Amino acid sequence: FDIRGFSAADLAPWFARMERRLGVSPWLVAANENNSALRRGASVLGISSGEIQRNVKGCWNLGYCGMGCPTNAKQSMLVTTIPAALARGATLLTRARAWTVEHGNARATAVHCVGLDPGGTDPTARKITVHASTFIVSAGAIGSPALLIRSKAPDPHGTVGKRTFLHPTVVSAALMPDRVDGFAGAPQTIYSDHYLELSPDGPLGYKLEAPPLHPILVATTLPGHGVAHANWMRELAHMHVLIALMRDGFHARSPGGSVGLESDGSPVLDYRLDEFFWDGARRAFASMAEIQFAAGAKTVMPLHSTAASYSSWPAAKAGIAELALEPLQASVVSAHVMGGCPLGPDPKRAVTDPSGRHHHLENLYVFDGSLFPTSVGANPQLSIYGITAKLATELAARLTPRRLG
Template sequence: MSKEHIIPDPIRAGLARGWDVVDASGLTEDRSMQADVVIVGSGAGGGISAEILARSGLSVIVVEEGALLSSRDFNMREAEAYPSLYQESAARKTADKGIDILQGRTVGGSTTVNWTSSFRTPPDTLAWWKRRHALPDATPESMAPWFEMAERRLKVGDWQAAPNENNDILRRGAEKLGIPTGFIRRNVNGCWNLGYCGMGCPTNAKQSMLVTTIPAALDHGATLLTRARAERFAIRGEHVEELVCQALDTQGLRPSGRVLRLRARHYVVAGGAINSPALLLRSEAPDPSGMLGRRTFLHPTVISAAIFPQRVDGWAGAPQTVYSDHFLHQAPVDGPMGYKLEAPPLHPLLMATKMSGFGAHHADIMREFPHTHAMLALLRDGFHEDSQGGRVALRADGSPELDYPLNDVLWEGARRALLSMAEIQFAAGAREVLTGHEMAPRYASWAEARRGIAGLPQRLHLTRVVSAHVMGGCAMSGDERLGVTDANGRYRGLANVSVHDGSLFPTSVGANPQLSIYGLTARLASGLAAALTGRQAAPLA
């Protein structure tokens, strides 16, 4: 019996019900469309906004550059998933090629391919935003109802199964050192515990925008445009008159030559913290604060792998179920850079492209794949006075690029993080530790690793740095000098444009950001719906 007979496909069922979905790659002529609201992007911010606005009785068009895929397309194969579901085939990099960036590019955005980790915005981050960026609602109390709404809608809850070995190694090693850990809440419903979340959920258990808010918006009359690239806003004075989109070819890569012109009362930019600033830059949008595309933040992430006597099988079982925030709280938020520890899933291509070395050395590491454990340290950037983040700029062809210089504050934090991870891995019984650094040997003991990592030069292209979290670039602030957007997500200088995604964050979050985006955009979209309709917004179902 085929997978399609075992697992219901909500996308196929919705299309059969008559959803209004337009695959722009099939257009044979230019097209104009109109709605109350046009939303650019179908990820965390765009999906939440689409459901709330459509349920509130507004006509909505959602524009997505990627394709509409579903569980029947998700075959747990890296070679298929990365080109079809990720920006630049999962090979997006910063301008200097020093940081690899994983971002989604499909209906549902990164929520379709993330690892389901669900954290509310940390209180110390909210306190910083309230104090430094004049955001009065940036408190746990003010945000709690919006987080609760999103958590109910997306089935965010405690993971009931035991952690897989990859995660339990983090727990056991930390426990031996007296380092507290916790269990990560996940947005899943009926999870099969497969471990292939990053390739699209083949069972529809992950409660991504693909199977929750986008279908709900379509059931309430929204229109979804796929393989359509939002090129620029046509601006007259302080208003956007239309959004000009390019239809893409069937591969979703090159313009087909067809143009879509979308007119609306209001426009919501939710393309993510690289693509959202880029759209506004291409549109030559007003920039009164001079901050558009600036102070873009990652969680720069360093890696430590370890070889264990027992099989780890890091690809099997739910990813990222154990974490430690111990090293986030050893100094003030604006002091030496803190970091969050997590254990990512391991798959052959992902591991091969993220591990250091080449040739025989790299081949030897890959032979140990079943016995390999991995740990990540997510560095919390944007709080120290020397941490100004990166800048989104446009290449000659108008495509976006993130320049992200790494300073001494970050490199010092990276060294401490590599030491912390190696110590935990040896405490858990590692035979060897493979630090994510081009000059690091395979350390056989904690004493050897401690000496070796202390002496490693921390610099670009030597220390392996990755990230899946991009934030900022359209920062919100009650102070017009500091914010591209105001406290309600309204774009300063354009009366009918809002931003509803992670580009709003004034700093990095210090935790996996999806739930922060869900909660914040639920509040902003509800306020926008009320402003446009003159009545209370409909909640997420």
């Protein structure tokens, strides 16, 4: 992509700045058993693992992270940047959805918004128009492309919404002889990148983590129904779960998905799961099962509609090799959305230039995860914060002493 200015050395000070702002630091509390089992199984197999830093202050270690922090210990934008912006005189417009950007003569002139109901979901009859001299789009890797598409923003090379990446993720559940209580204690504190970077242009690699196991998350993710599903839920306290996040976007056979619009203008994502992905998923299921048995699991079940509960690693290895891997058979989940408005110097391949400025609208910028030309192979939040801090600071310097609008 010939992108310059984003090397590890270039971004290091911006990552450090955001780590300080968001309280990112080593987690000094002992890992819960769901994470400890990942480290233990990896150690038995001679597989490397590491500890994940966390962006928390005063964390109660409740384990509710997957449902939203109930104590505001997580240093999200809600408790950091938004209050800081308001303290500096920013105006926050709530319950409003940016619907279109008005533009002409290669400039954005206004943003037209629709008011939302008190729940912040359903549109009302209220319309809001925002005028400014400079506009920044930060609606995320689905919302930002959708906004530009609805706005009919110039897109002569059809790049908007393309190369959208998800870290598509497969899941493996196991039952341990002792209590795991994966719903208690911080999730995702241990990881393994042993299988992440297999080769620059080889098959899909994947990152292994131990996710939050809040009951509602487990119940809605486990396959099956009725008695079989209920029996697994009864064993929740003994359940161990691993996830494998696929590092998509680094191979010609992994082009990602595309964002488009439904008939009502709402965004829709089309992400095809092909044989290249399923090859990675099968290897990931096997890797997770092997680690879980090495950690002491009694049974392991890949989250797949026809997978059995395997009672040994040889049985799991043979069974996983025969699974029919196709859409609506295996459970594939995602929490990391990237791309769709990739940055780069070439307008034929990128929506914005390396400063985040739209290639065809000179006063419109995109600052969010949609700028990524590939996935990153890890939770992208710090990458998003670091890169947008860099771009926003550079933009502010260029605009000063001009009014920001």
